[in-house]
Amino acid sequence: MTSLMPPAERIWWNVPIGREEIVWIGLALVWCLILFFMMPYWHIYGKQNLSNEAYQTTPAKFGEKVQAGIDQYTVREEVGIPVVHPPAGSDVYMLGRLWQWWPILELEKDKTYRLHLSSMDWQHGFSLQPVNINLQVLPGYEMVLSITPDQAGEYAVVCNEYCGIGHHTMLGKIYVKE
Amino acid sequence: MAQFRTCPDTGLYFHKSAESLIKVNAVAGVVALLLAGVLALGVVLTRWQGVHLLPADQFYLALTAHGLNALIFWLIFFEIAILYFASSTLLRCRLATPGWAWLGFLLMVAGAIMTNVAIFQGNSSVMMTSYVPMQAAPHFYLGLILFAVGALVGVFVFFGTLVIAKQENTYEGSIPLVTFGAVTAAIIAVFTIACGAIILIPTFLWSIGYIGHIDAAMYRVIWWGLGHSSQQINVAAHVSVWYLIAGVIFGARPMSEKVSRGAFLLYILFLQLASAHHILVDPGISSEWKVFNTSYAMYLAVLASMIHGLTVPGSIEVAQREKGFTKGLFEWLRKAPWENPVFSGMFMSLVTFGFIGGITGVVMGTEQINLIIHNTIYVPAHFHATVVTGSTLAFMALTYLLIPVLFRRQVILPSWAKLQPYIFTGGMTIMILFMLGAGTLGVARRHWDMDFTGALLSFEYAPMAYTLMAIGAAGGVLGILGGAMFVLITVGSLLFGKKLEPSAGLLQSFGKPLAASAYSKVQPERLPMPPKLAWEEHGSAGFEAPGTFVLAMLLLVSFIVYYFINWNYLASVWPLG
Numbered sequence: 001m002t003s004l005m006p007p008a009e010r011i012w013w014n015v016p017i018g019r020e021e022i023v024w025i026g027l028a029l030v031w032c033l034i035l036f037f038m039m040p041y042w043h044i045y046g047k048q049n050l051s052n053e054a055y056q057t058t059p060a061k062f063g064e065k066v067q068a069g070i071d072q073y074t075v076r077e078e079v080g081i082p083v084v085h086p087p088a089g090s091d092v093y094m095l096g097r098l099w100q101w102w103p104i105l106e107l108e109k110d111k112t113y114r115l116h117l118s119s120m121d122w123q124h125g126f127s128l129q130p131v132n133i134n135l136q137v138l139p140g141y142e143m144v145l146s147i148t149p150d151q152a153g154e155y156a157v158v159c160n161e162y163c164g165i166g167h168h169t170m171l172g173k174i175y176v177k178e
Numbered sequence: 179m180a181q182f183r184t185c186p187d188t189g190l191y192f193h194k195s196a197e198s199l200i201k202v203n204a205v206a207g208v209v210a211l212l213l214a215g216v217l218a219l220g221v222v223l224t225r226w227q228g229v230h231l232l233p234a235d236q237f238y239l240a241l242t243a244h245g246l247n248a249l250i251f252w253l254i255f256f257e258i259a260i261l262y263f264a265s266s267t268l269l270r271c272r273l274a275t276p277g278w279a280w281l282g283f284l285l286m287v288a289g290a291i292m293t294n295v296a297i298f299q300g301n302s303s304v305m306m307t308s309y310v311p312m313q314a315a316p317h318f319y320l321g322l323i324l325f326a327v328g329a330l331v332g333v334f335v336f337f338g339t340l341v342i343a344k345q346e347n348t349y350e351g352s353i354p355l356v357t358f359g360a361v362t363a364a365i366i367a368v369f370t371i372a373c374g375a376i377i378l379i380p381t382f383l384w385s386i387g388y389i390g391h392i393d394a395a396m397y398r399v400i401w402w403g404l405g406h407s408s409q410q411i412n413v414a415a416h417v418s419v420w421y422l423i424a425g426v427i428f429g430a431r432p433m434s435e436k437v438s439r440g441a442f443l444l445y446i447l448f449l450q451l452a453s454a455h456h457i458l459v460d461p462g463i464s465s466e467w468k469v470f471n472t473s474y475a476m477y478l479a480v481l482a483s484m485i486h487g488l489t490v491p492g493s494i495e496v497a498q499r500e501k502g503f504t505k506g507l508f509e510w511l512r513k514a515p516w517e518n519p520v521f522s523g524m525f526m527s528l529v530t531f532g533f534i535g536g537i538t539g540v541v542m543g544t545e546q547i548n549l550i551i552h553n554t555i556y557v558p559a560h561f562h563a564t565v566v567t568g569s570t571l572a573f574m575a576l577t578y579l580l581i582p583v584l585f586r587r588q589v590i591l592p593s594w595a596k597l598q599p600y601i602f603t604g605g606m607t608i609m610i611l612f613m614l615g616a617g618t619l620g621v622a623r624r625h626w627d628m629d630f631t632g633a634l635l636s637f638e639y640a641p642m643a644y645t646l647m648a649i650g651a652a653g654g655v656l657g658i659l660g661g662a663m664f665v666l667i668t669v670g671s672l673l674f675g676k677k678l679e680p681s682a683g684l685l686q687s688f689g690k691p692l693a694a695s696a697y698s699k700v701q702p703e704r705l706p707m708p709p710k711l712a713w714e715e716h717g718s719a720g721f722e723a724p725g726t727f728v729l730a731m732l733l734l735v736s737f738i739v740y741y742f743i744n745w746n747y748l749a750s751v752w753p754l755g
């Protein structure tokens with residue numbers, strides 16, 4: 001019953017450690033260091049990183065930017081939602097609000113865009129499917145990241161942060177053209 | 179006046195007030211677990227798209243109530259019971275200020291009821307995280323604050339008891355390892371509750387209109403100081419329970435006090451930071467801070483968990499080998515008392531926590547990998563392997579131990595009790611594994627409808643995602659069955675179990691002390707240090723626990739393989755920068 005009793009040695013920190021413990025601690029420590037260094041390594045050599053560029057904003061200010069993009073680059077409408085085809089390599093804007101991702105984006109394959117995201121009201125989750133890229137979208141913060149769609153097709157933006165009763169109807173769309 | 183009784187079976191001493199408080203806290207916890215389990219049925223049968231049981235509003239209500247009752251109320255009530263046990267009972271010391279302890283308990287009960295009322299009134303389906311600016315009713319937050327204050331009082335009663343034990347010299351040498359683990363949990367609890375106060379009090383004031391605005395990003399950073407650290411309380415508590423059960427069932431001695439205590443110390447030193455792994459894909463937070471926070475803290479804490487993962491089964495192996503189970507690598511394990519739910523629950527808790535909960539946690543806590551996991555159903559799958567098959571199962575195992583020892587009743591339905599840990603673990607493991615898979619396919623957590631009924635646009639998940647969710651949910655139903663068996667057996671034992679002590683009646687099951695004659699000691703004799711081992715039995719004797727070492731290597735290899743599989747998956751998604 002000694003885990004329920006005081007250590008058998010008064011100076012318990014001087015008792016030598018068993019061999020498998022030493023070996024295991026060594027192995028585990030090495031592994032932990034690898035776990036750690038994989039992250040900076042990926043920042044340097046990996047292709048999927050967050051720039052963590054972000055700005056404080058307000059729903060009104062961000063809404064204006066989104067609207068400017070819509071006014072300039074809308075190519076058609078789909079179920080009442082503008083489809084925006086911005087120039088390759090430009091800044092593109094999308095907002096989340098109860099319960100929509102707005103507008104629909106049409107991008108070109110293998111071109112890099114600066115995507116700006118923010119919320120007009122509550123927190124939302126930008127979940128690009130089926131690619132499976134997931135980002136947290138907050139009101140008051142404009143997140144900027146560069147994305148390079150490398151496959152053509154039709155992608156959905158699911159909201160995966162709970163945002164009230166209509167949460168499950170909050171879908172957006174991104175087209176990637178050849 | 180005699181205040182202590184001795185348990186004739188284990189020799190443990192129970193102080194009258196501590197005994198009552200351990201009982202009421204444990205019982206309150208089980209009530210919360212029962213409620214959480216009923217709600218889990220609604221949640222899981224709704225996530226099973228083919229059944230889709232609840233309408234959307236009820237689903238989100240049930241999910242909010244499930245999360246809070248399970249994660250906060252069940253676990254923390256039970257942990258307060260563990261703190262009193264690990265201080266008063268193990269150190270043979272009277273409980274400090276029982277009056278305050280009762281006040282803390284009442285605050286916790288009042289808080290839990292208040293928050294539940296708010297949720298069930300229907301205007302507070304904000305999930306347990308209650309992210310601003312979505313707003314719940316004021317008494318939702320107030321209930322949580324009261325609960326936290328009550329828990330804090332309990333933690334200070336625990337510390338007070340340690341001080342008294344030291345002053346009154348109730349034990350020789352240093353505190354036992356289990357108590358040391360409990361100290362770890364308690365220290366982390368203080369930090370956790372401080373974060374909770376910093377964030378929930380302003381949020382409460384905001385909900386009644388005193389504060390105009392709460393920043394969403396700041397809320398998340400501080401809230402996770404509460405939300406993450408409280409998971410570390412659970413880990414420290416259930417690791418202590420593992421050591422405790424290994425000690426009671428096998429008479430196991432920690433392989434090395436230094437290593438096990440050092441590992442607990444790592445928890446205290448490094449855990450406060452790791453809250454970043456919940457906000458890795460949030461805007462406005464630098465990568466340097468994310469990497470430092472999610473890893474520096476995490477990996478030294480991960481190291482600590484990996485150490486416990488070796489030393490707990492290792493101490494069992496050493497004890498078993500001393501008893502003569504020395505054949506091959508695993509006779510000690512094969513011949514362990516698998517039909518005793520105290521052992522089987524504890525051991526499965528260890529395995530599922532390490533192999534599933536631990537590995538998936540580190541993987542998704544990696545800064546970049548979080549991009550392909552954040553807020554998918556992978557996340558709840560992961561933490562059901564930590565708080566359900568990890569903490570909850572360990573606490574269930576301890577409960578089986580406590581029913582005769584503390585409540586002085588025999589466990590009813592022994593053949594059910596034998597099976598219960600297997601059904602619970604089996605069901606939950608199925609749910610966990612299949613929902614991990616569904617998360618990898620992008621299925622969202624906290625989401626009512628995989629078909630997006632009513633949306634203007636449309637999207638279809640891969641058919642496989644539906645299959646995985648359905649099998650996972652079926653596993654969840656089996657897990658709930660296992661949970662229901664647990665509640666039935668424990669509550670049944672308290673009500674109808676054979677009395678091991680004639681005065682252990684109905685009210686005694688719910689906190690009333692036993693007959694005065696049961697308490698025979700004014701002060702137990704001092705808790706002695708156990709006999710020393712021969713010096714050469716320490717350390718240098720080569721591999722004392724080769725079987726455990728092989729299991730540990732298996733863990734490491736699984737860990738490495740799975741970790742790099744996920745990097746590989748990440749490398750396949752759109753380039754981002």
Ligand code: HEM
Pocket residue numbers: 214215218219221222225241242244245246248249252253305306307555558562565566570609622623624625653654655657658661
């Ligand atoms: C007994 C069987 C249980 C089943 C079948 C079950 C099932 C589930 C499922 C399917 C979800 C995710 C739903 C979603 O995100 O859409 C969930 C959420 C959750 N569960 Fe459980 N659960 C069980 C027990 C527990 C226990 C014992 C705990 C804690 C100790 C727990 C803590 C949680 C928490 C904290 C959440 C997250 C709630 C949120 O997202 O706000 N569950 N549960």
Ligand SMILES: [Cu+2]
Pocket residue numbers: 124125159160161162163164167168170
């Ligand atoms: Cu949403």
Ligand SMILES: [Cu+2]
Pocket residue numbers: 405406407409452453455456
């Ligand atoms: Cu965490």
